[in-house]
Amino acid sequence: MSAAAVFPSIILAIVAAFVASGFLVYDYSWSVMAFPFGAGVATCALCALEIIRCLAGRAPLAEQASAAALEPLSLQSLAWMFSLALFLYGLGFVAGPALYLLVCLRANGQTWGLSLGMAAASVAVTWGVFVKALGVLLPLWPLWF
Amino acid sequence: LRSSAIGSVIGIMPGVGATTATFVAYAAAKQTSPSPETFGTGRIEGVIAPEAASNAKEGGALVPTLALGIPGSAAMALLLGAFIVLGLQPGPEFLAKHMDLAFALAMILAFGNVGSSVLMFLLSKSIIYVTRVPGHVLAPILLVLVAVGTYSAENNVIDVLFVFIFGILGVAMERLDYNRPALLLGFVLGESIERYYQVSVNAYGAWFLARPITVTIIVIALTFMLWPSRNRIALLWRRA
DSSP: OTGGGHHHHHHHHHHHHHHHHHHHTSOOOHHHHHHHHHHHHHHHHHHHHHHHHHHTTOOOSSOOOOOSSOOOOOHHHHHHHHHHHHHHHHHHHHHHHHHHHHHHHHHTTOOHHHHHHHHHHHHIIIIIIIIIISOOOOOOSOTTO | OHHHHHHHHHHHSTTSOHHHHHHHHHHHHHHHSSOGGGTTSOOHHHHHHHHHHHHHHHHHHHHHHHHTSOOSSHHHHHHHHHHHHTTOOOSHHHHHHOHHHHHHHHHHHHHHHHHHHHHHHHHHHHHGGGGGSOHHHHHHHHHHHHHHHHHHHHTOHHHHHHHHHHHHHHHHHHHTTOOHHHHHHHHHHHHHHHHHHHHHHHHHOGGGGGSHHHHHHHHHHHHHHHGGGHHHHHHHHHHO
16 A cells, blocks of 8 residues: 555655746746646645555555456566667667567567567568668667667 | 547547547546446457547548638648648638538548448458467567657657656556556646647636636536546535
């Protein structure tokens, strides 16, 4: 329950900071700040109520995500998903996605044929379609290069 | 039918944005469903509603484009540009002088929607095989397309970085059971709210919220928002 208080706390802090900076830093007039101030105060009040309920161990007021039949992704699946960022950074937007698909599909038990085929298709799409046909300036080289 | 009506009405409003129609239709379908908690788990109503609104909004967007010369959507902005290139000026006089053209456009739009529906019905038996591809095969392929597509929109690597940052945020929200569509809705509508708030303040000052038309819209919005919970509200009222 205390973990569920994290998001309302962040929202409260950000909204309060923005409303305060509107008055104190940017020196906006009341005409400009009236609606943001009203909306901000209402949001902060709702967040405070939510935080109190969460810390008291009661169910939050906000509608919960309907994750009834969906299983959360495993850490391994998440790691595979976010590892695409490393491939893109390390190898660029043509070789990176191709190698990512090859490694990811092979590691998840797919055949060499499918993995190589998808890697080749990736090169065909990124290089052939995006770079050549559409003229998109995809980074061909590693981003750190 | 309800989602199509929502899409048409939102399409008529210039500048509201195509995404708004789909979100509003989805929310309406969820609110009026006897089992809203099952939305997000593959309920077909949750797919039909935004798609129907998305298709219907183009018909609605045609109205301000032709009648006022204000494009109701990105596609209509292109159409407006094409009209101007051809020497046609959409606006109030356009309907009087070129009613045949306006009628033809409406018919083409209707035929396009009906035609694509028929085509999809015919192809659905083949397309359905995509859903049988395992998630661990489909996810990496889609991720690559998302990353490359995001970069190509603005040719900016920072945009791709934000895909991953919002991915992390999405995972955190999923783990803590927070509603991700709610965040997305705020993200999509935020820009419009800021832009039109600025326009309203410039035109009427801070008290534009107290103008009759604003109050009417707020009352209608509150009614729609609270309508699904009317029984709970009545119960709380009686207890109080």
